[in-house]
Amino acid sequence: MEDQKEEVKKMKILCLHGFRTSGSFLKKQISKWDPSIFAHFEMDFPDGIFPAGGKSDIEGIFPPPYFEWFQFNEDFTEYTNLEQCITHLCDYITTKGPFDGLLGFSQGATLSALLLGYQTQGKVLKDHPPLKFFVSISGSKFRKPNICEVAYKDPIKAKSVHFIGAKDWLKLPSEELAAAFENPLIVRHPQGHTVPRLDETAVEQLRSWTTEIIESDLSGKNETKDGESTIKMNNKEKVTMEKIEVEGLEAQA
DSSP states (O other): OOOEEEEOOOEEEEEEOOTTBOHHHHHHHHTTSOTTTTTTEEEEOOOOSEEOSSOOTTTTTSOSOOEESOEEOTTSOOEESHHHHHHHHHHHHHHHOOOOEEEEETHHHHHHHHHHHHHHTTSSOTTSOOOOEEEEESOOOOOOHHHHHHHTSSOBOSEEEEEEETTOTTHHHHHHHHTTBSSOEEEEESOOSSOOOOOHHHHHHHHHHHHHHHHHHHHTSOOOTTSEEEEEOOTTSOOEEEEEOOTTOSOOO
16 A cells, blocks of 8 residues: 655744844844755744934945834833833734744844743743744843843743854853753854854754754644554755555565
């Protein structure tokens, strides 16, 4: 009997761009990475809800329009429109999801970590499945005490990887954010405040990390309904699910 195959539904990642850029720009930034890393994921790159309120650092590099998620003061202790942004993203995650994880750069990473912390504490996304993983690139913590006391109250258990640049002006804040997570994977690179190009070692680290996420997700699903299924994984091939019939497979005397 021929085996019947069907593609396993891809895990979904919500990807949040940096300050005064766009979802399209973050998608271009991530395209520098080996495509095998996220080959088994569906990635969503929305734009921030507010038009850029000032000059963008990518003017002349990438075409407008540019967006921001919320606004903040010079020392990053006061925020404007943050609650509106959180409400918007929770609605987006609920209506467009469910999502399995988050990826963010700079402001997008900082915001993503906040959502993870708030969900852990039961403040947001109460009816959405727990977000399982997080990719942080140049992220940081919020600094306002009443936010920190909730979002980072306990170590965040979502599986996380943190890209920290040696020349990044947010290097120390990125270290502090990584410390807010349980058993974080930290990938250091010699570059600045950017989505870095990855060397061979970093590619293998991230590919192994994403593979573990997929395997963990598959192992946690009930594969016994209406027959048994065998999951076959390969980093460089599509993830497939083989449905095999069990009738008639009993040992013969």
